[in-house]
Amino acid sequence: MSAQAQMRALLDQLMGTARDGDETRQRVKFTDERVCKSHLLNCCPHDILSGTRMDLGECSKIHDLALRADYEIASKDRDLFFELDAVDHLESFIADCDRRTELAKKRLAETQEEISAEVAAKAEKVHELNEEIGKLLAKAEQLGAEGNVDEAQKVLQEVEKVRTTKKDAEEEYRNSMPASSFQQQKLRVCEVCSAYLGLHDNDRRLADHFGGKLHLGFIQIREKLDQLKKTVVEKQEVRNQERLKRREEREKEEKVKKRTRSKSKEHKRSRSHERRARRRSRSPSREKKRSASREKKRSASREKKRSPSRDREKKRSASRDRERRRRHRSRSRSRSHRHEQSSRHRERRDVVNGRSDPRRADERGSGDF
Numbered sequence: 459m460s461a462q463a464q465m466r467a468l469l470d471q472l473m474g475t476a477r478d479g480d481e482t483r484q485r486v487k488f489t490d491e492r493v494c495k496s497h498l499l500n501c502c503p504h505d506i507l508s509g510t511r512m513d514l515g516e517c518s519k520i521h522d523l524a525l526r527a528d529y530e531i532a533s534k535d536r537d538l539f540f541e542l543d544a545v546d547h548l549e550s551f552i553a554d555c556d557r558r559t560e561l562a563k564k565r566l567a568e569t570q571e572e573i574s575a576e577v578a579a580k581a582e583k584v585h586e587l588n589e590e591i592g593k594l595l596a597k598a599e600q601l602g603a604e605g606n607v608d609e610a611q612k613v614l615q616e617v618e619k620v621r622t623t624k625k626d627a628e629e630e631y632r633n634s635m636p637a638s639s640f641q642q643q644k645l646r647v648c649e650v651c652s653a654y655l656g657l658h659d660n661d662r663r664l665a666d667h668f669g670g671k672l673h674l675g676f677i678q679i680r681e682k683l684d685q686l687k688k689t690v691v692e693k694q695e696v697r698n699q700e701r702l703k704r705r706e707e708r709e710k711e712e713k714v715k716k717r718t719r720s721k722s723k724e725h726k727r728s729r730s731h732e733r734r735a736r737r738r739s740r741s742p743s744r745e746k747k748r749s750a751s752r753e754k755k756r757s758a759s760r761e762k763k764r765s766p767s768r769d770r771e772k773k774r775s776a777s778r779d780r781e782r783r784r785r786h787r788s789r790s791r792s793r794s795h796r797h798e799q800s801s802r803h804r805e806r807r808d809v810v811n812g813r814s815d816p817r818r819a820d821e822r823g824s825g826d827f
Contacts, residue, residue, distance in 0.1 A: 486520065486522075486525070487525075487528075488525040488526070488528045488529045488532070489538070490520070492519055492520050493519060493520045493522070493525055494517050494519035494520060494521055495540040495543035495544050495547070496543070496544045496547045496548065497517065497519070497520075497521045497522075497525075497526065498525065498526050498529040498540060499540060499541065499544045499682075499686070500526070501544055501548060501678075501679065501682040501683075501686070502517060502521070502547075503548070503551050503675075503679055504516065504517040504521075505517075505521070506675040506678055506679055507671075507672065507675045507676075509671065510670075510671050510672040510675060511653075511672055512651075512672060537693060539693065541686045541689050541690050541693070542690060544686055545683065545686045545687060545690060548679060548682065548683040548686070549683065551679065552679065552680065552683060555651070555652055555676070558652045559647055559648075559649065559652040562647045562652055562654070563647050566645055566646075566647065576634065577631070577634050580627065580630055580631040580634055581631055581644055581657060583627050583631075584624065584627045584628055584631055584657055585646045585655065585657060587620055587623060587624040587627055588624065588655065588657070588659060588664055589655070589664070589668065590620050591617055591620050591621060591624065591661060591664055591665075592661070592664030592665050592667055592668035592669070593668045594613050594614075594616055594617045594620065595617060595661060595664065595665035595668070595669065596665055596668045596669025596674075597613050597669075598610045598613040598614050598617065599665065599669055600669070601613060617661075621661075644656070644657035644658075645657070648667070648673070650673055650676045650677060650680070651672050651673045651675075651676040653667065653672065653673070655667065
């Protein structure tokens with residue numbers, strides 16, 4: 459990469475896609491599904507293992523340092539939870555690596571001679587000491603490159619101590635099995651990167667392996683995966699706490715609303731009770747007047763609502779009543795007339811027969827005297 463390309467990449471990483479107003483680069487946002495979320499979090503295996511024996515090639519998704527800068531700027535204001543996508547990606551990659559390790563172990567178990575459990579434990583101890591020596595040598599080289607000479611010297615002293623322990627373990631392992639079997643190369647699969655390690659590898663070979671880019675890259679991926687898992691758990695706890703707080707706030711608001719509603723209902727009830735009491739406290743005469751006026755209004759409305767046929771029927775019934783009263787009066791007159799005629803007829807008959815009213819007889823007698 460030229461110096462100009464390096465400067466451009468550095469500016470993209472620092473300022474993002476909008477550093478020079480290029481609209482074509484702003485068309486793809488960091489939130490797009492085509493963008494690699496592991497690359498935004500600086501943990502994509504395609505970037506970490508590039509140039510090693512297990513180079514994965516280019517990633518199928520977009521890798522852009524400017525988009526990573528945009529993500530870092532946006533993540534300061536809000537949580538985007540891209541860690542979930544990165545965890546899924548790294549877990550699938552580590553699961554594939556662990557499957558390769560198990561297959562390599564099965565192949566070694568099939569090709570190498572079977573040994574007893576005691577001898578296998580001694581060989582395992584030698585392998586562990588070799589791994590420790592390789593890690594210490596790689597650490598010493600890193601400290602020397604950084605300029606920490608004193609720390610590097612201390613690490614080398616620890617390496618010497620482990621070497622003496624390794625010699626004792628090798629001697630014990632050599633004495634526990636025949637010389638022919640001991641001379642056979644015993645291999646072991648690295649648990650981190652699934653590479654093969656020999657029991658009789660020298661220190662330089664072990665340092666190259668444990669300090670190499672492949673082994674350190676797998677360590678970086680596994681550590682990043684553990685870190686992302688912790689971050690996801692912490693963010694989920696924070697989110698759950700926020701949800702609980704919002705739920706409690708909603709419950710409080712609902713309680714306050716219920717209280718206000720009950721208070722308003724009680725206020726309305728008290729007002730209705732007061733109105734009823736006022737109505738009851740009014741004078742009876744006033745109530746009677748009001749009831750009379752209401753009754754008049756009702757009767758007037760009823761009269762207005764009556765149909766003309768009903769009025770005609772009422773007139774007919776009134777005429778019938780008048781006719782009945784007239785007939786009754788005529789009948790009573792005829793009865794009285796007949797009674798008078800009958801009384802006159804009796805008087806005449808009495809006169810003819812020589813009968814007279816005692817009062818008239820008295821009158822006649824007194825006149826004769």
